[in-house]
Amino acid sequence: MSDAHTEVGRRRFLIGTAAAAGGVAILPAGARRAAAQAKPTISYWNGLTGADGKVMDELIDQFTRETGIAIEQQRIPWTDLYAKLQVSVPAGQGPDLALIHTVEVPHFASDGVLEPIDDATLGGKGFRGEDYLPATWQGGTFQGKRYAVALDVPQHILYLNTKVMKDAGLVGSDGRPRVPASRDDLVAMAKQMSKGDSFGFAIGTVAPGRYTWGFQNLLWQNGANVYTSDLKRSALAEPGAIEVADFWSSLGGSLKISPPANASCRDAFIAGKLGMWIAGSWNFTGLRDAKVEFTVAPVPRLFKQPVVWTMPHQYTFPKPKSVDRAKRDAAWTHIRWMTDHVAEWTLKAGQVSATRKSHTDPRITGDPVLRTLLAQAPNWQAGQPTPKWVAAENLTRPVIESVYTAQKPGKAAMEDLARQINALPD
Amino acid sequence: MRGRRSRTWLTAYLFLAPGLLLFAVFRAYPLLEGLRLSFTNARLGRATYSFVGFANYMRLLDDTRFQVSLTNTFVYTVGSTVPILAIPLALALALNRGRLRTLLRSAFFFPFTLSVVTVGLAWLWLLDPVVGPFNYYLKAVGLPVRSWLADPHTAMWAIIGTTIWWVTGYYLVIYLAGLQDIPRDVYEAAALDGAGAWRAFWAITLPLLRPVFLFVFVTHIIGSFQIFGQVFVLTMGGPGDATRSVVQHLYETAFQNFFQFGSASAMAWVLFAVILVFSLLQFRLLRGHTEY
Numbered sequence: 001m002s003d004a005h006t007e008v009g010r011r012r013f014l015i016g017t018a019a020a021a022g023g024v025a026i027l028p029a030g031a032r033r034a035a036a037q038a039k040p041t042i043s044y045w046n047g048l049t050g051a052d053g054k055v056m057d058e059l060i061d062q063f064t065r066e067t068g069i070a071i072e073q074q075r076i077p078w079t080d081l082y083a084k085l086q087v088s089v090p091a092g093q094g095p096d097l098a099l100i101h102t103v104e105v106p107h108f109a110s111d112g113v114l115e116p117i118d119d120a121t122l123g124g125k126g127f128r129g130e131d132y133l134p135a136t137w138q139g140g141t142f143q144g145k146r147y148a149v150a151l152d153v154p155q156h157i158l159y160l161n162t163k164v165m166k167d168a169g170l171v172g173s174d175g176r177p178r179v180p181a182s183r184d185d186l187v188a189m190a191k192q193m194s195k196g197d198s199f200g201f202a203i204g205t206v207a208p209g210r211y212t213w214g215f216q217n218l219l220w221q222n223g224a225n226v227y228t229s230d231l232k233r234s235a236l237a238e239p240g241a242i243e244v245a246d247f248w249s250s251l252g253g254s255l256k257i258s259p260p261a262n263a264s265c266r267d268a269f270i271a272g273k274l275g276m277w278i279a280g281s282w283n284f285t286g287l288r289d290a291k292v293e294f295t296v297a298p299v300p301r302l303f304k305q306p307v308v309w310t311m312p313h314q315y316t317f318p319k320p321k322s323v324d325r326a327k328r329d330a331a332w333t334h335i336r337w338m339t340d341h342v343a344e345w346t347l348k349a350g351q352v353s354a355t356r357k358s359h360t361d362p363r364i365t366g367d368p369v370l371r372t373l374l375a376q377a378p379n380w381q382a383g384q385p386t387p388k389w390v391a392a393e394n395l396t397r398p399v400i401e402s403v404y405t406a407q408k409p410g411k412a413a414m415e416d417l418a419r420q421i422n423a424l425p426d
Numbered sequence: 427m428r429g430r431r432s433r434t435w436l437t438a439y440l441f442l443a444p445g446l447l448l449f450a451v452f453r454a455y456p457l458l459e460g461l462r463l464s465f466t467n468a469r470l471g472r473a474t475y476s477f478v479g480f481a482n483y484m485r486l487l488d489d490t491r492f493q494v495s496l497t498n499t500f501v502y503t504v505g506s507t508v509p510i511l512a513i514p515l516a517l518a519l520a521l522n523r524g525r526l527r528t529l530l531r532s533a534f535f536f537p538f539t540l541s542v543v544t545v546g547l548a549w550l551w552l553l554d555p556v557v558g559p560f561n562y563y564l565k566a567v568g569l570p571v572r573s574w575l576a577d578p579h580t581a582m583w584a585i586i587g588t589t590i591w592w593v594t595g596y597y598l599v600i601y602l603a604g605l606q607d608i609p610r611d612v613y614e615a616a617a618l619d620g621a622g623a624w625r626a627f628w629a630i631t632l633p634l635l636r637p638v639f640l641f642v643f644v645t646h647i648i649g650s651f652q653i654f655g656q657v658f659v660l661t662m663g664g665p666g667d668a669t670r671s672v673v674q675h676l677y678e679t680a681f682q683n684f685f686q687f688g689s690a691s692a693m694a695w696v697l698f699a700v701i702l703v704f705s706l707l708q709f710r711l712l713r714g715h716t717e718y
Contacts, residue, residue, distance in 0.1 A: 083681040086470055111472070197556050197571075209576065210664060260555040260573035261665050268556040391684045402666025407578055425469070425684060 039068040040326045042334070045085070046099035047078035051285050052349040059344060063337050069330045082108075082390075085318060089113045094318035097331040099151065102139035102312045107387035109142040115317040117146045125332050127339070135380050136312045136354035142385060148314035149335055150354035152345065155281050155310040155380065156217055157373060158300060162293040164275040168193045168200075179297040183247075186276065186300055190257035193275035200257045202265040203278040209252060209261025209404035210397045214278060217309035218244045220381045221302055226396070226421070231386045234418035236396075244303070245403050245410030252404040261404050269294075284369050285350040296372045298379075308379045312354055346370060392421045464692040470685035482692035492693060494667045495675040496700075498582065502671065503650035506586045510646050511639070514594050518601035519631075531602065535595035542592070546659025549588045550575070553660075575661050578668035585656050585669055592656075597642050604638030605631070640712040644705055651701045672697050 048056050053075055060071050074095065076084065082104055088094050090113070100108065108114045127149055129137045140148035160177035170178045170189055180186035190200025203218075204211025219225055224240030227233065235241065251258040259268055266283060268274040270290050278299055287294055299308045315335045317328065338345065342353040343361045352373045353359070364370045383389045399417040402408045408416070439446075464482055468475040486492050517534060521527045537545065552560045555573035564571045574584040608631065616626050632639075654673040657663055663670035672693065680690035 079682065086681075086685055090470070111470075197561070199556075207662070207664075210662065261576040262550075262554075262573060262661065263556045263576070264551075264554055267554065271557050273556050388684075391682075394678060394682045397662070398664055398667050398670070401664045405576060405578060405665040407666045407668070425467070425686065 039070070040324070040330050041070040041072055042097060042327050042330045043072050043074065043095040044097045044099075044331075044334070045074045045076070045081055045095040047076060047081045048099070049075055049077055050282060051289070052282060052351065055345065055349040058348070059338065059341060062341075063334060067333060067337065069333060071334065085113055086111065089318045092321035094320065096317070096320075096324075096327045097334065098316050098318050099313050100148070100316055102136075102148075102150070102314055103383035103389045103393070105140065105148050105314060105316070106142045106385050107390055108316070109145070109147045110387040113318060114147040115319045115323075117149070117317070119146070121332075122146065122149070125336055127336075131355050131357065133354060133356060133377060133380070135310070135382060139312050139382055139385075140314050148316045149339075151313045151315060151338060152342065152349075152351035152353050153310050153312045153373075153380065154351055155308055155373060155376060156213070156278050156299045157281050157284070157308075157369070157376070158297045159269065159277040159279060159283070159287065160295045160297060161269055161272065161275050161277070162295060163272055164193055164198070168275065170275070177295055180276065180300050182300075183302040186302065187255060187257060190276060191255070194257045198273045199259045199268065199275070201251070201276045201278075202258045202263075202268070202274055203251075205266050205279050205283060206264045207262050207401075208258060208265055209401040212393050212396045212400065213280075213309055213311065215244065215248060215396065215400050216383070216393075217278070217299065217307065218247065218302060220307040220309065221305055223304050225384060226389065226392050227384050227386055231384060231388075234392070234421035236421065237415045237418040242411050242414050245400070245414050247302075248400060249403045249406060249410050253406045261401055281350055281352070281369075281373050285348070296369050298372060298376050306379050307381045308376045310380045310382050312382065313351070388421070388424050391424050395420045395424075460691045460694055463687050464695050466688045468687040468691075470687055475688070478688065482689050483696070485689065486692060486696060491667060491670065492672070492675055495663075495670045495672045498668070498670055499651055499653065499672045501582055502586060502653055502669075503647060505582065506589055506650055507643070507646060509586070509590050510593065510597060511642060513590060514597035514642075515601050515635075517594065517598050518605055519627075521598070522602060522605050531595075531598065534598050537592050537594075538596040540592070542655030543659055545588065545592045546656055549584075549591075550660055553584060576665050578665050581661050581665060581669045585653075585660055588660065589653075589656055597646075600638060600642060601635070604635045608634045636712060640708070643712065644708050647704055647708060648701055651697060651704070 044060075046053075046056065057073075060073065064070050078101065081098075082100070085094060085098060085100075085108065094113075105114070109116075132150060133153070136150040136153055140146055140150055158179070160179070162171075162177055165171055165177035166175070168189075170192060172178055178189065180189055186201060193200035202208050203214030208214070216226070219241055222240045222244050224238060224244060225235050228235045252261060259265060259274065265274060265277055265279065266286070269277050270287065270292050284296065299306065315338075317331065339353075339355060342355060343358040343364060346352050346358060346361075346364055347367070347370075350369070352364070352370060358364060359374055365374070383393075396417060399408070399413050399420075403410050403413045465477055465479060466475045467478050467481075521530050521534075524530075540548075552558050553574045555561060555571075555576060560574070561571040572580060574580050612630055612634075613626055616630055621629065652673055653671045654677065657669050657671050657674055658677075661669045663674050676690050676693040676697070679686050679693065
């Protein structure tokens with residue numbers, strides 16, 4: 001029965017295919033041109049490997065339904081994505097569209113991997129600087145030229161584990177966890193929660209010892225940075241950076257308030273073994289899914305200024321051998337569509353947008369976490385615009401881990417790191 | 427006659443051609459291109475580069491992280507060799523006979539069917555200092571716990587332990603094949619001469635397993651010098667640089683820290699030279715053949 005059915009189906013299919021081919025052959029020239037101008041399929045690489053990837057899939061499906069433009073995504077971890085871009089683009093095998101972090105823009109631009117975007121095109125597609133928060137708009141440029149358009153602003157936030165803090169008596173009269181008012185306060189509160197394999201405070205999702213983004217956040221709070229303001233040499237051997245390194249060392253060492261260097265802070269927080277946690281905004285949807293009882297607060301001021309680390313995602317056009325206008329237009333259509341639908345992205349993926357418009361959306365301002373993220377905007381800071389930023393970050397990782405695990409004192413480690421960064425080739 | 431011989435050669439080379447072509451394109455060319463790049467300041471993304479002589483090799487003498495990586499790789503190689511040689515052999519002897527041998531062989535071989543990333547991620551979770559089951563059970567039986575992968579004194583040993591768990595099944599199968607190649611009558615003759623199990627092991631099993639030993643030894647040493655996956659997943663070379671291996675250093679130089687292909691190629695050739703020397707030494711040490 002099924003065989004006969006298959007046989008008929010196959011025959012019908014062949015006849016249908018032949019008829020369709022014949023039909024195309026006898027179509028008038030205008031209709032053939034229209035068929036040839038069918039909506040293109042664009043390739044899009046990103047590193048949204050977490051829960052945000054599923055949200056992106058949903059939005060892309062919706063985009064394809066509405067516009068007829070299909071998108072083939074390649075989703076690979078960010079580090080691999082960047083290596084792949086660097087290798088594939090010069091060979092003419094890059095994607096039509098790529099989502100990258102702001103700090104990657106300078107070196108990709110400098111190496112000719114990214115296509116510059118001129119103001120006329122940008123304006124023609126309806127993108128205007130005044131619609132964006134200044135830091136995110138500026139992050140898409142390098143040496144006066146634009147290479148990227150920002151989508152959203154992943155950033156740090158302080159997560160407070162309600163149960164852990166309640167058990168330690170660190171809640172207010174309203175039953176909500178207390179928010180540390182200063183570094184001393186944070187340390188005192190964290191000590192109250194640290195016992196055995198439970199810890200009071202951590203910075204970083206996994207492996208807090210080598211969490212460079214957390215270390216950068218503290219550097220910026222102390223007025224220090226990776227490079228001097230002229231970007232010519234490393235500023236990590238300066239007193240402000242060394243002070244941060246000493247605090248970093250005490251987290252895993254003398255204070256005994258933070259998990260071991262390689263612990264998964266996210267798992268510890270979910271398991272009720274971590275009280276206060278500075279981590280990325282991308283974690284909060286996962287915490288809600290895991291039904292963890294938590295609240296959030298702005299990143300506390302642990303040094304001189306309440307700076308909040310951010311790393312905006314940027315849309316870029318990897319440089320092709322020759323531009324396919326239809327695909328480029330389709331890619332622009334997608335950026336425009338995502339920018340117009342960014343509120344959905346914010347609500348589902350937990351990343352607040354780089355554009356201002358959705359910041360007043362009542363669905364967003366009604367969410368306590370998103371409201372807190374938006375309230376941090378005046379304190380946002382991102383990495384310095386130098387092609388050597390990412391290479392310096394890679395060198396930083398093991399050095400700060402050696403500080404965290406007390407293998408090296410802060411001062412010697414920072415001096416060594418500054419020397420390594422200064423030795424990076426041009 | 428001469429024509430027939432040349433036709434025979436031609437036929438042979440035609441059959442070999444696909445293999446030779448693949449070897450030339452995917453092995454020989456990259457190898458030689460790597461050697462050429464090691465004498466340049468090539469960086470991916472830069473259109474031009476120049477010849478720098480031995481500068482990349484000389485720089486390795488000052489590169490403390492490369493030296494640390496080389497030392498760590500030696501430590502891993504030395505620390506893992508004896509257990510890798512001994513544990514699968516002991517298991518092979520135990521599983522050479524017995525009722526449950528097929529089931530047990532499969533059980534021991536199973537970890538090797540997993541990819542290094544799967545093994546690494548599984549052990550990363552098992553050894554997690556806060557929520558990992560390993561420390562949980564140690565604590566439950568009253569033993570001291572620690573952050574195995576975050577402690578510079580234990581991290582390398584944790585990696586070695588993970589590797590042993592992963593590859594034991596593979597070497598076990600090789601040893602079993604070797605053991606089953608040893609004729610039974612040799613053992614029977616030894617038994618008639620009054621040799622006990624221990625004596626038979628030293629006088630028959632070990633000498634006749636020499637080729638298998640050589641294979642396990644050489645492949646393990648080569649593999650050890652190339653260790654990357656376990657380290658990358660379990661510790662990323664940390665804590666600090668405590669478990670950083672040469673291949674990791676090379677990979678990061680080539681693909682993360684500014685795509686310095688020239689420097690990375692020089693590291694690759696130094697590593698190649700080290701592996702070559704060790705392989706030759708092993709062949710020299712274990713050469714010879716035992717027959718009864």
